Structures are given as structure tokens and as C-alpha cells.
Amino acid sequence: MKIIGITASPREKGNTATLIQKSLDAAAAKGAETEYINLSKLTIHPCKGCNYCKAHDTCVQKDDFASVAEKIVSADGILMGSPVYFFDITAQAKIFIDRLYACVDSAFKSRVPPGKKIGFIYSQNTPDRNAFGAHLDKYNQVAGMLGIAAVGKFVSVGDVSANPAEIDGAVEIAEKLF
């Protein structure tokens, strides 16, 4: 059982990083092999919309996207984490998601092997955890296009170091990946 955790916050020790890392720790304690990926440390350019990936089974751009795509292919479970920036995911997360276009073929059939699960972890300041639900839930559809089953999301509120109980919600999502 391999679970990868992807964070799309520019803050290396921020809330999203903590939530993902603690969730991976919990998954490791249950026997999973885990890997933490910080998109901000990688060079992943925006999708060019060139459709090279529809005529070939890979993206034309030779940057760090391919290594993350390979990790998705080898994982059983994925935790995708992003802070909320202006009611939605961060630019880093959106750029990464757009590049996943290379993981569907010209008939929009997924190139990702079936049987994988994904859970979403979000971090925001607004106390209402449902405030941005309409914006965030659409990423379940992205997972659906890739044939990856979405197990749910947890929206964490505020500074995790001041509210460590927030970690429990993220860990619950990680446990659904088993």
C-alpha cells in the first residue's frame, strides 16, 4: 500500500504541509509506504494546450511534472492538499491539475491505472468549512476523469499549530484511502 501526499502551498511548514505530513505519518503507522511531495519545490510549468499529449502518451514539456505523474501511477492512494486562495485552490495546485491533462488520451480515457483513491485536504481562514464547497468539490470531477475514486475532503480552519485537533480531520481522510 503506497500513499503519496501532495501539497500545493508555498509555505513549507504551513498548515497544509502539516496536515499532509501528519496524515502520512498516520498512514505509515498503519503500514503504508508514504511519500511527501511539495509542488512548490518542483518546476512544473503551466499546460501549453498544445495537445501533444493527445497524439503521444506523455506531455511535451520536460519538467518535474513527469516524476509526480509517475508517483501517482505507482501509488494506491493520493492525498492532495491546498490552501484556499481567493475561494479556490492555489495557482500551484491548478497548474499541476491542468498538467494532468496529459493523463487522459484523445478519447478522454484515463491513462492512470484503475483502482486508486484520492482524498482532498484544504486549509482556509474562514471559519465556515462549507464556505467554498462549490469551488472545491469540482476537483472530485477531475479525479473522476482520471478514474481515481474520491473518498472525500477535509477543510481545515485556521492555524493548525494553534488548533492541533484539525489534524484529526485530515487523518480521517487518509484512513479512507485504505
Ligand SMILES: Cc1cc2nc3c(=O)[nH]c(=O)nc-3n(C[C@H](O)[C@H](O)[C@H](O)COP(=O)(O)O)c2cc1C
Ligand atoms: C493569497 C491568499 C488568498 C487567500 N484567500 C483565502 C480565502 O479566499 N478564504 C480563506 O478562508 N482564506 C484565504 N487565505 C488564507 C489561507 O487559506 C490560510 O491562511 C491557509 O491556512 C494557508 O495555508 P498554508 O499555511 O498551508 O499556506 C488566503 C491566503 C492567501 C495568502
